[in-house]
Amino acid sequence: MPTETFLNLADEKRQTFIETALKEFADNNYDSASINKIIKELNIARGSVYQYFTDKLDLWLYLKEYSEIQKLRHIQSVDRSKYTDFWTYYEDLFIKGINFDIEKPLCSRFLYRIGYKESSKDVAEYIDNWKVTAKEIFTVWVDNEKNNGSIKKTVDTEIAVQFILSMSSSIGELVQTKYSNAIENNLASEKPLFTESIEEYKRTVKELVQLLKNALK
Amino acid sequence: MPTETFLNLADEKRQTFIETALKEFADNNYDSASINKIIKELNIARGSVYQYFTDKLDLWLYLKEYSEIQKLRHIQSVDRSKYTDFWTYYEDLFIKGINFDIEKPLCSRFLYRIGYKESSKDVAEYIDNWKVTAKEIFTVWVDNEKNNGSIKKTVDTEIAVQFILSMSSSIGELVQTKYSNAIENNLASEKPLFTESIEEYKRTVKELVQLLKNALK
DNA sequence: CAAAATTGTGACAACTGTGTCATTTTTGTT
DNA sequence: AACAAAAATGACACAGTTGTCACAATTTTG
Numbered sequence: 091m092p093t094e095t096f097l098n099l100a101d102e103k104r105q106t107f108i109e110t111a112l113k114e115f116a117d118n119n120y121d122s123a124s125i126n127k128i129i130k131e132l133n134i135a136r137g138s139v140y141q142y143f144t145d146k147l148d149l150w151l152y153l154k155e156y157s158e159i160q161k162l163r164h165i166q167s168v169d170r171s172k173y174t175d176f177w178t179y180y181e182d183l184f185i186k187g188i189n190f191d192i193e194k195p196l197c198s199r200f201l202y203r204i205g206y207k208e209s210s211k212d213v214a215e216y217i218d219n220w221k222v223t224a225k226e227i228f229t230v231w232v233d234n235e236k237n238n239g240s241i242k243k244t245v246d247t248e249i250a251v252q253f254i255l256s257m258s259s260s261i262g263e264l265v266q267t268k269y270s271n272a273i274e275n276n277l278a279s280e281k282p283l284f285t286e287s288i289e290e291y292k293r294t295v296k297e298l299v300q301l302l303k304n305a306l307k
Numbered sequence: 308m309p310t311e312t313f314l315n316l317a318d319e320k321r322q323t324f325i326e327t328a329l330k331e332f333a334d335n336n337y338d339s340a341s342i343n344k345i346i347k348e349l350n351i352a353r354g355s356v357y358q359y360f361t362d363k364l365d366l367w368l369y370l371k372e373y374s375e376i377q378k379l380r381h382i383q384s385v386d387r388s389k390y391t392d393f394w395t396y397y398e399d400l401f402i403k404g405i406n407f408d409i410e411k412p413l414c415s416r417f418l419y420r421i422g423y424k425e426s427s428k429d430v431a432e433y434i435d436n437w438k439v440t441a442k443e444i445f446t447v448w449v450d451n452e453k454n455n456g457s458i459k460k461t462v463d464t465e466i467a468v469q470f471i472l473s474m475s476s477s478i479g480e481l482v483q484t485k486y487s488n489a490i491e492n493n494l495a496s497e498k499p500l501f502t503e504s505i506e507e508y509k510r511t512v513k514e515l516v517q518l519l520k521n522a523l524k
Numbered sequence: 525c526a527a528a529a530t531t532g533t534g535a536c537a538a539c540t541g542t543g544t545c546a547t548t549t550t551t552g553t554t
Numbered sequence: 555a556a557c558a559a560a561a562a563t564g565a566c567a568c569a570g571t572t573g574t575c576a577c578a579a580t581t582t583t584g
Contacts, residue, residue, distance in 0.1 A: 095561065119426050121339045126541065135563040140543065209336050209424040249514045256477030260469060297466045305522035312531065342572070352533040357573065 092152050096142035107132060107142070109196060112153055116199035120150060120210035147212060154204060154216070157197035164190040176231075176240035177307075181299045184261050188291055191265050202266050206259055228254055241306045250306055257302055261295060309369050313359035324349060324359070326413060329370055333416035337367060337427035364429060371421060371433070374414035381407040393448075393457035394524075398516045401478055405508055408482050419483050423476055445471055458523045467523055474519055478512060 096104065110131050115123045125146060129136055143149040168186050173179035191198040208217055228251045235241040241250060268291075313321065327348050332340045342363060346353055360366040385403050390396035408415040425434055445468045452458040458467060485508075 098560085118428075119336060119338070121336070122427065124541070125543095136543085136565095137545080137563055138561080141561070145543070203426070207424060207426045209420065209426075210339065211335075245518070246514060249511060249518070252477060252481065252511075253474075253515065253518055256473050256480075257470075259476075260473030263473075264469065294466060294469075297463060298470065301462070301466070301470055301522040305518040315530090341570080343570075353535095353572090354533055354574080355531080358531070361573095363572070 091148065092142055099142075108153070108156065111149060112157070112196040112200055115150060115153055116196050116203060119203065119208055120146075120213050123150075125149075150213060151216065153200060157194075157201050160194050160197045161190055161201060164193075176235045176238065177299055177303050180302075181296060184258075184295045184299075185292055187261075188265065188288060199266065202262055206263065224255065225251060245306055253305065254302065257298060261298060264294065265291070308365065309359055310361075316359075325370070325373060328366060329374070329413040329417055332367060332370055333413050333420060336420065336425055337363075337430050340367075342366075367430060368433065370417060374411075374418050377411050377414045378407055378418060381410075393452045393455065394516055394520050397519075398513060401475075401512045401516075402509055404478075405482060405505060416483065419479055423480065441472065442468060462523055470522065471519065474515060478515060481511065482508070 096107075099107070111128050114128050114131075118124070123146075125136070125139055129139060139149070143152065164186055165183065168179065168182050170176075170179050173182070204213075204217055204220065229247060232241055232247050232250045232254070236243050236247070313324075316324070328345050331345050331348075335341070340363075342353070342356055346356060356366070360369065381403055382400065385396065385399050387393075387396050390399070421430075421434055421437065446464060449458055449464050449467045449471070453460050453464070
């Protein structure tokens with residue numbers, strides 16, 4: 091938890107701090123991410139960081155929660171009850187996801203790292219929870235969709251979950267690798283050449299979801 | 308490349324060295340893996356390591372090559388030309404894979420880390436090559452199997468590759484998470500309770516491959 | 525058996541990192 | 555303006571890392 095001091099900070103200063111820290115933790119894994127680099131980039135004293143957060147882990151946990159909240163806002167706009175078909179829902183979830191990647195690339199990259207690349211022992215316990223949660227959510231989904239007929243009942247739930255989880259990760263990786271350059275450009279320039287990439291991305295997602303549908307329906 | 312000195316080492320000593328180093332690099336990512344810990348575990352002097360290898364990266368590269376060769380030996384025994392159906396071939400590949408995980412758990416875990424969890428900048432370039440290679444191999448496969456009718460031609464090759472790659476990673480992760488304890492036990496005790504787990508693993512792989520088949524055939 | 529080649533050693537330098545804390549600076553309040 | 559509270563500072567202690575190198579021990583060779 092951040093201290094009062096941090097929360098009382100001027101909005102712009104606090105935001106700059108978050109962005110810079112987020113960038114460091116998005117570019118490096120937990121062990122390699124360096125508070126030294128953050129304070130040099132921000133031109134602030136070492137002590138300040140420890141007046142805002144008790145330690146490195148505390149900062150990391152805050153950034154994690156911050157990013158998750160940001161992501162949730164994007165995802166929440168996709169409402170399952172508004173879809174008759176599970177698969178178009180799932181599709182839209184990823185297409186909404188790309189908005190998140192464009193608008194909050196740092197959060198996106200940070201969460202991507204947590205989900206699939208982080209391997210530090212210091213944060214291992216907090217990542218396990220995340221994965222278990224994801225699995226639980228997917229399990230509820232799959233069971234529901236089995237009753238709706240979106241997923242055939244002969245498929246084992248656990249295996250279907252594994253399958254969907256793996257696909258989700260795959261789509262995530264797709265964005266991070268294939269479109270990371272485009273996203274970087276989008277950050278730098280005002281009018282990026284990203285619109286066409288989005289269309290390409292949507293096509294890819296649709297085809298991948300179609301394959302998932304073939305497999306499970 | 309290791310030095311002559313290392314290659315001239317007594318077989319047992321060299322092997323112990325490899326195993327210990329492998330364990331350190333399997334348990335930690337490149338940055339966190341510590342030569343200090345290795346030499347303490349081995350009870351040898353710091354200087355020795357640098358008489359065997361020029362530096363940390365050199366050691367890592369050797370372990371990578373070593374592990375890849377070990378893996379290749381296991382995989383090579385599965386010969387595509389002996390299978391009329393691609394999917395049973397693909398299935399067997401993973402079932403043979405589990406043998407590798409049991410017999411060479413350190414190599415397996417090390418390679419798993421390289422493939423999916425490593426994110427150190429020092430070794431990034433060597434990992435990219437690995438992934439690109441995997442993609443190339445899968446692309447050739449998919450194109451072949453399209454002609455054989457094992458994969459339908461309407462599916463985009465790149466997307467099919469992405470799909471298969473993701474599944475492969477998923478199956479790999481399955482072993483690492485679900486069976487890692489069992490593998491550890493296998494290392495320690497003489498007669499492990501692992502045989503039943505293997506059967507369960509085989510069933511899971513078969514079901515996952517079946518799903519893949521549904522999706523792509 | 526002695527000399528030469530090989531292998532082992534561990535203290536050391538040079539970094540980089542985290543977290544602390546007494547002190548100074550800034551801000552807010554009376 | 556004077557005082558109090560809050561925030562910023564950066565030198566410091568301590569720990570951990572890699573790679574070096576002069577020297578010691580061991581093995582091989584002539």
